[in-house]
Amino acid sequence: MKVVIAIAPEKYRDEELAEPVAALNSAGIAFDIASTRPGTCTGMLGGKTLAGISFDDVDPKNYKGLIIIGGSGSPAHLWEDDMLTGLARYFHETGKVVAAICLAPVVLARAGILKQKKATVYDSPVAVMEMKKGKAVLVGQPVVTDGRIVTANGPLAAKDFAAAVVKELKDEFW
Template sequence: MLEDAGAKVVVASTSVRPCHGMKGGLAQPDISIADAKADDYAALVICGGSSVPEFFWNDKKLQEIVTAIHAAGKIVAAICLSTVVIAKAKLLTDREATVYYLPEAIHQLKEGGARYVKDTLIIHNNIILAEGPPDSERFGQAIRAALAS
């Protein structure tokens, strides 16, 4: 969806080894998170999935990139369990936020200072959050619209 709108998508992960999705999909990272620089990107979109708590929630470098991209006025977006990363970067303090409905995810969101609400899509200026997979289409549309403005 973003590429169809003309965006150049760069996939980053904890390593450049192929990433296997929950439903069998495969993604080849272009760069490791450790090597990524916030200045190189117009936006940051963090995908969700069952491995997000293990690999992304406590990734300090990812939190630094989130903070830097937001500080530069760029778009920061997260869906599903990855919204916790934005909370851990302290960008959701005293703001409504959503996350895939798992007790630990809700707890982590609140620990990051957010006010959990069960909503499918939340937009705070340049921060875009979506609850889970059924919201992917609206999430992508919101990101595309934000990039176009």
């Protein structure tokens, strides 16, 4: 089993990446890190991560899930990325796990997969507005799972978000 983790090339939220990576490693789930371009990406707290592939290079047939990391770089680099929203749509339509944390759930809203789905997002006016435009049913909880979609509201929820994602990936019911 393998998943793809999507991050902004700059200003992704470090712990929102670190916690899922730790949980995936602990569960023995392989992953690739992708961004708008391959290469070194920089976190809001100064961390550096190598994106081995670009969103254009992701073949969704090779992955069981998509995890989109938030941070202040999300609006500038992820929200309007057509390739990423297309990937999110494909993963959802084929019954795979789709997860996003912090400001990244807006990508799912823009992909049209949160219509009438329970979800959460970082509490910023613009993000909340985008979620409502996407017809998401906003829930005031740190982590929300609705079907195969997992959303979380920010860095304090990163550990629980990671656990929820791993649980969905390992759920043989699907």
